[in-house]
Amino acid sequence: MNDKTASGSGPANPSAEALRIGVYICRCGGNISDVVDVERVAEVCRHLPGVVTANVHTFMCSDPGQKNISEDIRNEKLNRVVVASCSPFLHELTFRGAVQRGGLNPYLYEHANIREQCSWSHKHDPQGATAKAIRLIAAAVGKLRYAEPLDQIRLPNQRQALVVGGGVAGMKAAADLAGRGIPVLLVEQSERLGGQVNRWNRVFPTEQPAAELLGALRKQVEGHPRIEILLRSRVTKISGFIGNFQVTVEGQIGPAGRRTEVAVTVGALVMATGFLPYAPRDGEYAYHRHPAVLTTPEFLELLRHAPDAATLQFQGRPVRSIAFIHCVGSRQVDGVQEPQADGKINNYCSRVCCTTVLQQALAVRQRFPETEVFDLHQDIRTYGRGHEDYYIQASQAGVIFFRYHGDEIPTVAPRTDAPAGAPPLRLTFKDYLTWGEELTLDVDMLVLAVGMTAGTCQSLVEQLKLPCGEDRFLQEIHPKLRPVEISVNGVLLAGAVQGPMNIRETLAAAGAAAVKAAAILAKEQVELNPYVAQVDADLCEGTGQCVEQCEYDGALRLVQVTNGDGKARQRAEVNPGLCVGCGACVAVCPARAINLNGWRLDQYEAMVDGLVAEAPALAAATA
């Protein structure tokens, strides 16, 4: 955070007598105080050793709440701060900022979670919750007793970016970053840019030819002096951290088109690997059981080549009727649809299929006026700007709509007994626009509106340890406020790699990802969390057990050091850029020579003491 107050190390660790701890308890507008007796908590906390003030506020995270903390630090000469509120996931950084604005080192602050881990989980036990809140705060106070000022680790930033995937999202992100002055390497595995949209005809809602849109994007990236495009290439190796990712790309690179490798170091990485259309199983709605059952991309291909006529033609036969089924591979229901290969069902909505179907249905009615169109949906989700018009126009153009329930999906059977020239496919379903009436519908063609499934970026997911959600798409940090960031710093999500979205939404997400990358790359240095392992060279015996335990390549290694006595010894050494602070090394060190800054063993012990303190001891504190 770029703050108005300059950072700086706070005072050194004071002796126990000199501790001046402020405790700040949040009501969270009732989220906490409806269950926890916060006034009583404050009263008890005022008597904990080292605590000089304990205050309650309705919203500690609000500006007045934060100001309360900063001003107390100055006026009450506080040298440690505890905030008891929601999860640190939400507000640790907020309060670190407030502490810093008060002139204190931001790591002399501890967060006690009395909402998610207390008031919300013990809603029906106010007394118990109040007692637990006191213990959680006592633990934080104990931990602070041994806290030391820490500084963020600053490392040089490689001010260039890697964009993985050359579809709409990747091209947009690359064009944005290069347009902002940042060099970009754009890696695409296929032989051309454009991704899935290469298969599209026209894009909704503008009806612009997809090729034209892709052309406009290509023009922004091809030949750009700051963009290097590698086609038929893939990222084979990636390691490192924000500001410093080491990447190896393999592909047919160079004029000879020889298979070769290049290495590049980048400060930020944009994932734009896109999605795959859902592939129906053999037999799902008679797919692959009858040639006239197509998916939406396949139908698009047919439409692209079909000449305008009274009736659409398919394999030399007139198509007098087409049915579209929505939600194929989306909104699946447990026990109704067969699970996918990984045992899960696709219970999510794919967002784009409704408008896609109506766009295609309308195109059929306009280009082939004697081809009837039937639409079988659960809900028509034409939510976007200009999308509802497709629904209105399709209705006006004579598309006939039926509504099925997700737990009673239509059945499709090829009609073996159909007389020559009769429609070869029979659909049976219950229509809930007409009171659940059971209907049969015979059609010449069936189009399955297939949804979006997560794309293929397994190797990067594994190497960077990127989290994926239940839906297999990459999992953003917060689905509301941080949709393009992921828990690995320096990696941004652009487009359908994060979840189904249409082109306009993809462009927006790519821009949002690019701007986050630009903010990272705008700085000469990156600032990293100081919670990394630290070796006490005097205690270290050089057994190497910590190195064996470490899962992060290069984070820990053994080095030769020469002591004053002239003897060479082995000692463990931490690379703070690569250490993630997991603590695996701490657990195995026989000499207790390795510790995590901010989470040292003596701090854990003090926390446990605070948590398990006899209730009478806490009560006595109030006496």
Added chain:
Amino acid sequence: MIALGKPDRQTDVLVVGGGISGLQTALDLADQGYQVTVVERQPSIGGRMIALSKVFPTLDCASCITTPRMSAAAHHSGIDLLTYTEVDSILPEGAGHRVLVTHKPTYVDRDKCIGCRLCEYACDAEYPDPFEQGIAPIRAIAVPFTTAIPQKAILNAEYCMTCGSCARVCPTDAIDYDQQPVRESIQAGAVVIASGYALNALTAKPQYNAQRSGNIISPLTMERLLAPHAPHGRVLRPSDGKIPGSIAFVQCAGSRDETVGVAYCSRVCCMYAIKQAMLLSGALPIADITIYYMDIRAFGKGYEQFYQNAKAMGINFVRGKVARIEPVDSDDLLVHVEVTEEAAGAMQKRRHDLVVLAQGMIPQWNPSVASPVRLGGDGFVATPDATSPASTHVPGIFVAGTAAGPKDIVDSIAEAGAAAMEVSRYLYQHAAKAGGPGTAPAPRRVALKLAATGS
């Protein structure tokens, strides 16, 4: 052309609107080192989001996740906030735009006010609190709400009795009954319009009779009734303070309806109705909750699963466009609806204690009267560049969030980021053309530091 003279203030980027979209745009720009000025017409930043109860599909409390953004913007060295300020015009000027604004009088000297609220406690005049959608009173002089930024008192001259109590208790002598509007001229390198949305009238459909019943309420009122720090601390219906036993949500009550002039989908109503229904079933476990809808549009990430959870919780989903709402005895309401999903279908009348109408989203502000920006047929800012959802017809003016059409918070956040990106590109290109300081000359091919590793 009018000579605009020397500006009072210069900024890299001016953002119109301090809601979640405007703040996100400002933060994404300021984090790159740009100086940003946010102009907000309300007394506090935070927009619509800060007044919500919880957000779908995470059910995070809205205050808890909005205040950090507000606070981050307020404390950012690269962001200036001008609250209670109207934008009068945006005109092309030099390499950027000249924005004329008016700081409306708050009758409190904002430099002197320390937010102690003594004036508020001393004030005897009250009016319906706009932040609480009028379901609770606020004093004529008050800090707008607990989490407001800035924490400065503002006096509502319409309700003030000029009794002088506030001036007497103010410890910093900040009350100024004679304060006048102040105009300011700001030169901005680029402008982002993030002016947000309004809702069409609760009475837009006369057959819903909102004008005849206090128990037909806006979804924003329901947000306040459900907020963790709600004025009444529980859900009570307006007419008689009764705890409602049966609550109906009537969807598409101002959207997807050409009779009210809004043919488009407002995009968020399905999800907030489901969210409110879930929160209500938590707050009023025995209440009967029905959502009357045409299509449930749970399209976003995690939304369908959220909808299915609501069904499993026992919330009634009834498909049908409500024809009429009829106020009856005991302030209750009869909802006339054609039920298409039951065998015994046809027209039914169902009785409810409280009805929430899903009003349609319309633009909050029409920027085309103050700037060269053009609108689409739906009245929202047009975005003609197919490769840039944040670009308007005017180079140097961009758009973010619901100013460019209805959307939910996460989609607004994404577009806000995209707008910030387009602005950065625009400013960079302009600085490069002008050969301004800090811009490297355009590099020749391959500025990227690549190293062949051999094959």
